[in-house]
Amino acid sequence: MTVAESHRESPTDEPPQAFVPGHVTGLFSVHPADDPRKAGSRGAGLALSAGVTVTVVPADETTVELDGETVEMEAVTGTLDRLDVSAAVRVESDLPVSAGFGVSGGAALGAVLVANERFDLERTENELVSVAHAAEVAAGTGLGDVVAQARGGAPLRCEPGAPGHGELNGIATPPTRVEYVSFGGRSTGEIIGGDVETLTQAGERALAALRDAPTLPHLFACSRAFAKDADLLTPSVERAIDDVRDAGGEAAMAMLGETVIALGDGLTRAGYEPASCEIDRAGARLV
Amino acid sequence: MTVAESHRESPTDEPPQAFVPGHVTGLFSVHPADDPRKAGSRGAGLALSAGVTVTVVPADETTVELDGETVEMEAVTGTLDRLDVSAAVRVESDLPVSAGFGVSGGAALGAVLVANERFDLERTENELVSVAHAAEVAAGTGLGDVVAQARGGAPLRCEPGAPGHGELNGIATPPTRVEYVSFGGRSTGEIIGGDVETLTQAGERALAALRDAPTLPHLFACSRAFAKDADLLTPSVERAIDDVRDAGGEAAMAMLGETVIALGDGLTRAGYEPASCEIDRAGARLV
Numbered sequence: 157m158t159v160a161e162s163h164r165e166s167p168t169d170e171p172p173q174a175f176v177p178g179h180v181t182g183l184f185s186v187h188p189a190d191d192p193r194k195a196g197s198r199g200a201g202l203a204l205s206a207g208v209t210v211t212v213v214p215a216d217e218t219t220v221e222l223d224g225e226t227v228e229m230e231a232v233t234g235t236l237d238r239l240d241v242s243a244a245v246r247v248e249s250d251l252p253v254s255a256g257f258g259v260s261g262g263a264a265l266g267a268v269l270v271a272n273e274r275f276d277l278e279r280t281e282n283e284l285v286s287v288a289h290a291a292e293v294a295a296g297t298g299l300g301d302v303v304a305q306a307r308g309g310a311p312l313r314c315e316p317g318a319p320g321h322g323e324l325n326g327i328a329t330p331p332t333r334v335e336y337v338s339f340g341g342r343s344t345g346e347i348i349g350g351d352v353e354t355l356t357q358a359g360e361r362a363l364a365a366l367r368d369a370p371t372l373p374h375l376f377a378c379s380r381a382f383a384k385d386a387d388l389l390t391p392s393v394e395r396a397i398d399d400v401r402d403a404g405g406e407a408a409m410a411m412l413g414e415t416v417i418a419l420g421d422g423l424t425r426a427g428y429e430p431a432s433c434e435i436d437r438a439g440a441r442l443v
Numbered sequence: 444m445t446v447a448e449s450h451r452e453s454p455t456d457e458p459p460q461a462f463v464p465g466h467v468t469g470l471f472s473v474h475p476a477d478d479p480r481k482a483g484s485r486g487a488g489l490a491l492s493a494g495v496t497v498t499v500v501p502a503d504e505t506t507v508e509l510d511g512e513t514v515e516m517e518a519v520t521g522t523l524d525r526l527d528v529s530a531a532v533r534v535e536s537d538l539p540v541s542a543g544f545g546v547s548g549g550a551a552l553g554a555v556l557v558a559n560e561r562f563d564l565e566r567t568e569n570e571l572v573s574v575a576h577a578a579e580v581a582a583g584t585g586l587g588d589v590v591a592q593a594r595g596g597a598p599l600r601c602e603p604g605a606p607g608h609g610e611l612n613g614i615a616t617p618p619t620r621v622e623y624v625s626f627g628g629r630s631t632g633e634i635i636g637g638d639v640e641t642l643t644q645a646g647e648r649a650l651a652a653l654r655d656a657p658t659l660p661h662l663f664a665c666s667r668a669f670a671k672d673a674d675l676l677t678p679s680v681e682r683a684i685d686d687v688r689d690a691g692g693e694a695a696m697a698m699l700g701e702t703v704i705a706l707g708d709g710l711t712r713a714g715y716e717p718a719s720c721e722i723d724r725a726g727a728r729l730v
Contacts, residue, residue, distance in 0.1 A: 278657060280599065280613065280614065280654070281613040281615050282612045309728075312567065319612070325569045326568035327567065328556055328559055328571060330459055330560065330729040330730075331729070367567070369565045370567045438724050439724075441596075441724045443617075443618065
């Protein structure tokens with residue numbers, strides 16, 4: 157065993173992997189900028205123990221495979237381009253795509269973490285997060301998932317942008333079960349690329365209210381107010397949230413998917429058959 | 444089950460607890476300031492899966508028990524004073540005190556996390572970390588452990604101070620086994636309260652070198668150079684580091700204790716009988 161290998165807990169020939177938690181946004185505002193590292197969102201959400209696992213194998217050309225299917229995932233391709241490397245990236249996801257779980261951002265963040273290891277790039281964690289954030293913003297598929305997924309927990313995105321520009325905080329949470337159901341997909345790009353003035357005003361108001369009393373139940377309440385003010389609810393989402401509330405639980409919409417999340421067993425008690433996971437407190441990591 | 448309880452994974456009558464990873468500093472520089480939130484250290488280290496578990500029970504007067512013994516722990520008392528609450532704080536530690544593992548900072552950080560939950564204080568994570576950091580600095584028992592323990596991983600403390608003042612980064616690490624042996628205690632206050640000009644110059648040099656190539660083996664190399672330049676090595680520590688190096692491993696001193704840490708099984712291979720743990724990537728958390 158060489159010294160370079162000896163610090164791994166169980167040295168194997170397996171390529172390095174990264175796990176990146178999913179991330180559901182409960183409320184947000186949009187903050188464009190010419191430099192994609194400065195662009196981003198303010199907002200609040202939850203990092204989830206359901207997420208994506210990413211492997212990276214050096215190759216002549218960058219390709220992306222998601223759960224065994226070759227896909228276009230511009231955030232991932234852009235991430236490796238920015239590092240000046242090319243590789244076959246394999247993403248396995250516990251979560252549906254385009255349903256508000258940050259799968260594209262997670263894939264980009266996982267790819268950058270593994271590529272750093274695999275290509276001996278010697279970048280700091282902040283530099284790696286910055287690359288994935290910039291690629292995700294440039295791809296138009298997300299504005300705040302990457303920094304939240306890197307942090308873990310219940311992230312408050314107080315200032316937009318990558319490390320060095322943005323500013324993060326968090327709600328302190330005990331171990332917490334989260335349930336979710338998805339009724340379909342939704343294009344993030346379509347909404348964040350459109351007229352976002354009303355949405356951003358509603359998001360700023362909701363974040364300010366949440367910061368006055370940063371607790372999990374209040375995150376859900378502020379998210380519901382935001383979804384209504386920003387006119388984001390679909391009939392299925394609205395009905396599920398109402399059902400959970402009627403059964404005495406906390407539920408909210410995951411932005412931007414047709415997805416409802418609930419604390420504890422809120423969806424089960426309301427008669428749904430949700431998937432469940434926990435809040436992930438560690439954030440993105442090599443595994 | 445009420446809604447307030449329902450989001451806990453396993454609702455029980457147990458009081459909330461926090462786990463805070465231990466933290467070993469490999470290199471550092473000292474940065475005093477009148478405001479303890481602005482004071483701190485730059486440096487680099489490792490958060491450990493061995494750490495402290497803290498419970499807080501409201502009481503008329505604040506007391507601290509460490510592994511069953513009543514102790515004075517000013518960082519903890521100061522933390523609760525700053526929150527304007529009083530409680531019986533119980534700390535259980537996997538790690539020896541005054542040996543460079545950040546037990547006092549960990550106890551303060553654990554106390555603030557549990558107190559926030561227990562007294563419904565509704566503070567953000569950054570606010571809580573800030574309180575524990577300020578109390579630890581004011582107590583003179585540490586300068587950078589708290590912010591590093593809150594973050595987890597292999598933290599680089601690029602700017603000193605609490606959240607909002609300091610700046611953190613990290614070395615991306617795979618799951619990593621760490622071994623350690625302690626040869627005795629050492630007073631942090633004695634060293635960081637004394638003449639630290641040489642030490643701080645050596646610490647700044649070592650951190651700059653590490654940031655050029657932020658990897659785990661390089662952290663150990665920079666730490667060894669720092670310990671020598673700052674004249675911190677004791678004969679037992681120096682001998683153990685040399686033994687691990689002779690056996691082909693990576694070892695360094697944990698500042699400021701008479702403690703040696705090694706990557707992987709470095710100390711075992713050199714004939715020592717160390718304790719072992721892993722790098723903790725999640726940071727301080729309610730459990």
